Amino acid sequence: MSTSKPGLKKSVTTGAGIRQAFLKFYEDKGHAILPSASLVPEDPTVLLTIAGMLPFKPIFLGQRKSPVPRATTSQKCIRTNDIENVGRTARHHTFFEMLGNFSFGDYFKEQAVAWAWELSTKVFKLNPKNLIVSVFREDDDAFAIWRDQVGVPVKRIIRMDEADNFWTSGPTGPCGPCSEIYYDFHPELGDDNIDLEDDTRFIEFYNLVFMQYNRDADGNLTPLAAQNIDTGMGLERMAQILQKKPNNYETDLIFPIIQTAAEIAGVDYFAIDDSAQISLKVIGDHVRSVAHMISDGITASNVGRGYILRRLIRRVVRHGRLLGIEGAFINKVAESAISLCESAYPDLRERESVIKSELEREEAQFLKTLERGEKLLAEILERKPKQISGDEAFKLYDTFGFPLELTQEIAEENGLTVDVDGFETAMAAQRERAKSAHETIDLLAQGSLSQLGIDSTNFLGYTDVTSQSTVKAILANGATVDTAEAGTEVQLVLDKTPFYAESGGQIGDQGYLAGDNLVVRIEDVQKDNNLFIHIGRVERGNLSVGDSVSAQIDRACRRRSQANHSATHLLQAALKKLVDGTISQAGSLVSFDRLRFDFNCPRALTSDEVQQVEAQVNTWIAEAHGAQVEVMPIADAKDKGATAMFGEKYGDEVRVVDFPGVSMELCGGTHVGNTAEIGVFKIIAEAGIAAGVRRIEAVAGPAVLEYLNVRDQIVKDLSDRFKAKPEELVDRITNLQGELKTTQKTVDGLKSELALLKSDQLLGKAEPVGNFQVLVANMGEVDADSLKTAAERLLQKLGDGAVVLGSIPAEGKVSLVAAFSKPVMDKGLKAGKFIGGIAKMTGGGGGGRPNFAQAGGRDASKLPEALNAAKEQLQSALE
Structure with missing residues (x-):
């Protein structure tokens, strides 16, 4: 979040206004406004930033000195521990903003309490009659401050137990009591028998943590030399209060x-x-x-x-x-x-x-998988089991991509449970069966790295293409083994290797391991942390743990991959130079036969730009720029202008690949020593793959000749087929496309005319229901567009009423459409919701506007039943 001072003042009741007012209030109290930290925390013990104080945890634990004595932030947070309550309660969220003010050994309870009350009553103008505070049962100091200095009535200061009002950082370490401010939506109910757990009446919106003790291993508390303040105000909760909404979701924040x-x-x-x-x-x-x-x-x-x-x-x-x-x-x-x-x-x-x-x-x-998974789950639910079995839940997970939690959620909606133990058993059995080359983690599943006696693999491949290595571990048939015989698929670890492991978009090397009467063909290499997993097959002899082997990469494949990798660096530099300097990498693939480069760009490249980029890369190749590779501190690399990939995690020391005057990137891949080694570069495709993301596919070196040979053969085949010279092919195909388009228009016109004729014949089948005309019919094989036209025409002729039409335009497919007049909608019927429910009966769904909507289905045999249901529902609603 920006740390600049707010510009135009916003209403204090809006979400933006609350955020701005909070930060400005504490800035005026001497606090430095700090930006929100990333949702990816520095703390390795948590996956996501879950609280406003988390970025300051090292300071509170005494591990780091604070750069400022006081700070205030609006911290974005993610919590998923109560995900099942999201949407069901008034204020459970996965994403929320925590407004906080922090003191690092500076002010303490009196100021924290006084400012919290001033902010709540003077800035946010909350009526003191609507406020209740809680304190830790033994915190007499806080109780006295609220009572004597702030003036909160004793009955509205509630003492709470340790579970509610005492903060700890763990079993030992800094800790302290809390004091919370609650908003009372119904103060007219009085101050007797107050239950702060009643969330229909109370909402806690501000939590003040007084970090004043250190807890030792025996549970003893001793006062800290430097006492800290850690507070948190829920932005969404304050918005609910100030905007007078029944829940957080209806505020302007969501x-x-x-x-x-x-x-x-x-x-x-x-x-x-x-x-x-x-x-x-x-x-x-x-x-x-x-x-x-x-x-x-x-x-x-x-x-x-x-x-x-x-x-x-x-x-x-x-x-x-x-x-x-x-x-x-x-x-x-x-x-x-x-x-x-x-x-x-x-x-x-x-x-x-x-x-x-x-x-x-x-x-x-x-x-892609959800529809099939939903169909299977629907079949399971139709059997009305007492419980969804572990095998069924695992099939949904393994085959259709259904997370276990999603199956549990759907099961709960249908009053069922899931056999989680059975699911875990099926998962374990699948791991045992797994032989996929990419499931290298199975090697480590047998025990920790320390148990295998392996710390890491020493990679020699930047300078060496061969090495004499020792086999440290072997995985075959899903388990670690001491020996693997000829014909066995294996995954193995060496103490050192010249083989590059797939990383940074570059695929792993291929090659061989050789020994006495031993040959192991290596087809891929994957990396698991600092461990290189060699994946292949024993071709001859027996491979054993402890064997000394000669590791030899396929040099031809390596030359191709490093040429393609260097070409991606040149390609990015050309795009930045010729298209847009803000272009950044969004992904890449460096293979032996091709390269792919994804980049952030809001528009498609013109054909001229593609040609210019290609020409620029080939110019740099011809200029023979030498590569300079150096390992340096990341700060030095950034100072030199090295390009880093957003989202990539880098260590303190980074490897920089520099083609001086052309490209400088942080990269751990293998590269040519000179751009001339790439040979030639050819772009074969440029297209959008997502909103704002483009993809260029290209070939380099020998692959260019292979690409051109294939294209040349295609041209020859087309010339023979169309009886035309290569230079005449474009005109010949253009003429054929024109003829086809004309024919297709004629066919579409005939279809529309046929649909209108059919619709006119249906007018007599409309039935009066109350003051409306209702028509529900099956139009046979009419396509979706014609079905839409027919429904609109029929409703226009019928006047006040409802039209529901169905058809089967293709094998097994169902098309449905609903058209409602305004008086029908006034009866509470909405075409979108109505047709969506009918479509579900045919294994599909859909929606649209209240007056007109379309839907589809996958089970044509259910269409008659669905149309009958539509007719009955319309009659029931309109009579």
């Missing part, structure tokens, strides 16, 4: 995101049932979370914080489907979140393309 999701779903937030509201709240909350997480460099994966990101994205997708949203939609909601938050967190807009690229990729990946 509700605009919810409204965007509601518009996509074709629903009115205030007119839908509780379950649909919960889905909208989950989407609003989670999209805020994932946008900030990706902005801070987190990418989706199956481990750690990457898994949390993936889980949140998948929950958004699923709740979108519960609302009847079909297809991709997250980026539309994410745009609303970015727009809402960018004034306080400008990095969201700066990283917009990366955020949307990651969301688009994850959403698309999940949608």
Whole structure:
């Protein structure tokens, strides 16, 4: 977050105004405004930044000296421990902002209490009659300050036990009592028998921690020499109070995101049932979370914080489907979140393309498997089991990408539980069966590195292409073994190796290990921390732990990969020089036969730009720039202008690959010694892969000749087929495309005419229901566009009424459409929600506007049943 002083003053009741007022208040009290820390914390004991004090934990623990005596922040936080309550309660969130003021051995209780009260009553203008405070049961000092100096009535100062009002950093270390301020929504109920756990009446919005003791191993408390203050005010909670909303979700911090999701779903937030509201709240909350997480460099994966990101994205997708949203939609909601938050967190807009690229990729990946998984889960639920078995839950996880938590969540909604122990058993069995080359972690699953006696692999490959190495560990058939015979697929660890392990986009080396009557073909090398896992097959002889082997990489493959890797560096430099200096890498692949470079760019490159970039790279290749590789402190590398990849974690020492005057990057890959070794460079494709992210695919060196030979053969084949010379092919194909387009227009016109003729014949089948005309019909094989036209035409002719049409335009596919007149909508019927429910009967879904909506399904056999249900529901609602 920006640390600059606020500009235009905002209303103190808006979310932005509350944030601004809090920071300004404490700045006036001598506090330095510090920016929000990243959601990726320095503290290795936690995955995500979960509290405003976390960035200051080393200071509170005495491990680091504070640069300032007083500080104030608005810290973005992520917590997922209560994820099942998100959307169900008034104020549970995964993402929230914690406003805080901190004292590092400077002021203490009196000032903290006085300022908290002044801020609450003078700045935020809360009526003292609505405020109640709590203190630790033994903290007589805090009790006296609230009573005597602030003037809070004794009955409204509640003593609480250690579980509620005593902060600790762990079993030992700094700790201290807390004092909290609560807002009372119903002071008219009086001060007798106050229960602060009653969240329908009270909301805790400000927590003051007085860090005054050190706890030793025996539990004894001794006063700290330097006493600290750590406070936290929930921004969303204060917004709820000041904006007089029934929950945090309806404040201006979240509700605009919810409204965007509601518009996509074709629903009115205030007119839908509780379950649909919960889905909208989950989407609003989670999209805020994932946008900030990706902005801070987190990418989706199956481990750690990457898994949390993936889980949140998948929950958004699923709740979108519960609302009847079909297809991709997250980026539309994410745009609303970015727009809402960018004034306080400008990095969201700066990283917009990366955020949307990651969301688009994850959403698309999940949608591919979600439908099949939902179908299987629906079949399981139809059997009405007492419990979803562990094997079924594992199949959903392993085959369809359903996280266990998602299966548990759906099961709970249907009154069921999941056999978690059975799931874990199935997971363990799968690990034992796994033989995939990429499951190198199985080698370590048998025991820790210390148990295997391996600290790391000594990589020699920057300078050597061979080495004499010792085999330290072997994995075969999912278990560690001492010996592997010919024909066995193996994963093995050497004490030292010339083989490059896949990293930074560059694939692992290939080659051989040789010994006495022994040959092991190495097909890939992966890295697990500092351990290189060699993956291959014993071709001859027996391989044993302790064997001395000659490790030899495939030099031809290495030359190709390092040429392609160096070419990506030149490519990035050319893009920055010729297209946009702000272009940055978003991903890459360096293989033996090709290279791929993804980069952040808001527009497509013109054909001229592509040619210019290609020409520039080839110019640098021809100029024979020598490579200079040096390991240096990261600060020195940045001072020299070396390019780093955003989100990549670098150590104190970094490797810099420099082609002077052309490119300088932080890189651990292998490279040519001189650009002339690349030979030649050819771009074969440039395209968008996500919003704001482009991809260039190219070949270099010998691969260019192979590429051209293939293209030449294709041209020859086309010339033979079309009886045309190569230079005539473009005109010949253009003419054929024109003829095809004309024919297709004729066919589409005939289809539309046929659909209108069919629709006219249906008019007589409309039935009066109350004051309305209702028509529900099956139009056979009519396509979706024609079905839409027919429904609009029929409703226009019928007047006040409702039209629901279905068709089967393709094998097994179902198309549905609903068109409602305004008087029908006035009866409470919304076309989007209505047709979405009908579509579910055919294994699909959909939605749209209240007056018109379309949907689709996958089970054509269910169409008659679905149309009958639509007719019955309309008759029931309109009679």
